Amino acid sequence: MTNEVDTIVPGNVRTRAEIKRIFGGSTQGGICPAIDERSVNLYSDPSVGEANGYYDGWLAEEDELGPIFEYTGAGKSGNQTFAGLAGSGNRAILRHAEQGRTLRVFTQVGRIPNSDTKTHLYLGEFTLDALEPYVWRRVHGEDRKERGVIVFRLRPDGKVQRSSGNVVPRAEKTTCELVPFEEVTAATLQSDPATTGMLPAVKKGRDKARSLRKAAENAATSGSFVVSEAFNKKMSLRSSTASHIAVRREAELTRTYMAYLQSVGHKTGAFQIKVKGLTSTLRTDLYDATEHALYEAKGSSTREDVRMALGQILDYSRYVRTREHTEPPKRIILLPAKPDLDMFELCQSCNVEIIYRSENGSFIGEAVPVD
Structure with missing residues (x-):
């Protein structure tokens, strides 16, 4: 019989150390590739995203193919990239399918009592949207400086955990901002x-x-x-x-x-x-x-x-x-x-x-x- 600590299914809450034992990757950072486990573990922290001008989460609006989870790439300052060391995590997401890896998404939900150890809700397995895997978006970070970020469009690949707490906030007002032209260049x-x-x-x-x-x-x-x-x-x-x-x-x-x-x-x-x-x-x-x-x-x-x-x-x-x-x-x-x-x-x-x-x-x- 499989012990609960030896498996993680959508809806489970685990620490990063427990997640690492099952799905590999690192206990640090937002994008954590795991070669042996053939996984790319994506960690989302709403408080960190908000401070840097973006939100990860489900879109309330679905299209004909179903729901979309938006996940912002790595890089807290300046324009995000796919190039070099700074873009290695973003490349891992982009190339997950051709490298035979599964995208797994976790969102931070709390801490272990009387501890600084964070806990994360497992949402499930995902794959990139086939026709529009990501979009470029302009955001204003914590320093109010404008920068370009990569927003990946993730589709559920099987059973996933969805809740109102993981939905991108609705716009409080209509805005229209002129931004540089940027295209998908992968x-x-x-x-x-x-x-x-x-x-x-x-x-x-x-x-x-x-x-x-x-x-x-x-x-x-x-x-x-x-x-x-x-x-x-x-x-x-x-x-x-x-x-x-x-x-x-x-x-x-x-x-x-x-x-x-x-x-x-x-x-x-x-x-x-x-x-x-x-x-x-x-x-x-x-x-x-x-x-x-x-x-x-x-x-x-x-x-x-x-x-x-x-x-x-x-x-x-x-x-x-x-x-x-x-x-x-x-x-x-x-x-x-x-x-x-x-x-x-x-x-x-x-x-x-x-x-x-x-x-x-x-x-x-x-x-x-x-x-």
């Missing part, structure tokens, strides 16, 4: 980054096309998130190849167009939006500060994707304002190819423009800026 951390989903190289042509080609060449050096075969196998999502391709194409399309905007002297960024009463954080695809133009990009030009983009940009544009621009922004949908003609009519009826990429790599649309 290709260099994958064991097989060959399938980066790059868009075709831009051919020679007009000055605008040459600028776009240069932007695409620069973009190719930075990498974009790819899903390795091991990752796909862990997620059991081999049938969703088209979705993965669309995600990669969207990232490449956005980055290439942003590079073009910058090449003609435009300032770019994105908006981070929190809506009163919600726990989730919204983030726009791209914002042209020079033109006060908001972009929503899609990796395909199908009717379904255009309609989705239209809904998203109508939603986000309600909040996008700056000190210089108190009026609503221009609303533009960015597509990898020309959509059906009636999609232009649909978007025009909502005062939304379309920009799409032609076969020779240039971008077409009345809203495309020129030198």
Whole structure:
């Protein structure tokens, strides 16, 4: 018969020493990989997170795939990273599937009576969301300095412990903050980054096309998130190849167009939006500060994707304002190819423009800026 101290199931409360005996890892730090136990143990302390400008926990809003637990990466000061020693813990989370490790989440709930020893509630096993494994977010830390953090999106992998005490606090008011454009750039951390989903190289042509080609060449050096075969196998999502391709194409399309905007002297960024009463954080695809133009990009030009983009940009544009621009922004949908003609009519009826990429790599649309 298995003794209680020899096993830990969701809902159990244990000290870190007891957790280490079962799942390995360290008794120090927030992200604790365990090679022999094939585990990555994630420790969340609400008091520490709040002091550093973020909250870990369940989102109250679920999507069609179910619940999401947000976990903020390692690094208490400055921008978090995947690189070097400082990024080793974040890499361990990102690569858990291809390395055959299980993510296990624990949250600090108390202390042993008459002791400084903390106790932790075991929430269960998780895996990274397949299509959006993490997002970049801007927070204001304890010193009030703005910094970028990595927020991992974790999906339950079996039975988990959920309670109201582990839910991200709802926003007390609606806020919309202009932040630097940041994208998922994990290709260099994958064991097989060959399938980066790059868009075709831009051919020679007009000055605008040459600028776009240069932007695409620069973009190719930075990498974009790819899903390795091991990752796909862990997620059991081999049938969703088209979705993965669309995600990669969207990232490449956005980055290439942003590079073009910058090449003609435009300032770019994105908006981070929190809506009163919600726990989730919204983030726009791209914002042209020079033109006060908001972009929503899609990796395909199908009717379904255009309609989705239209809904998203109508939603986000309600909040996008700056000190210089108190009026609503221009609303533009960015597509990898020309959509059906009636999609232009649909978007025009909502005062939304379309920009799409032609076969020779240039971008077409009345809203495309020129030198």
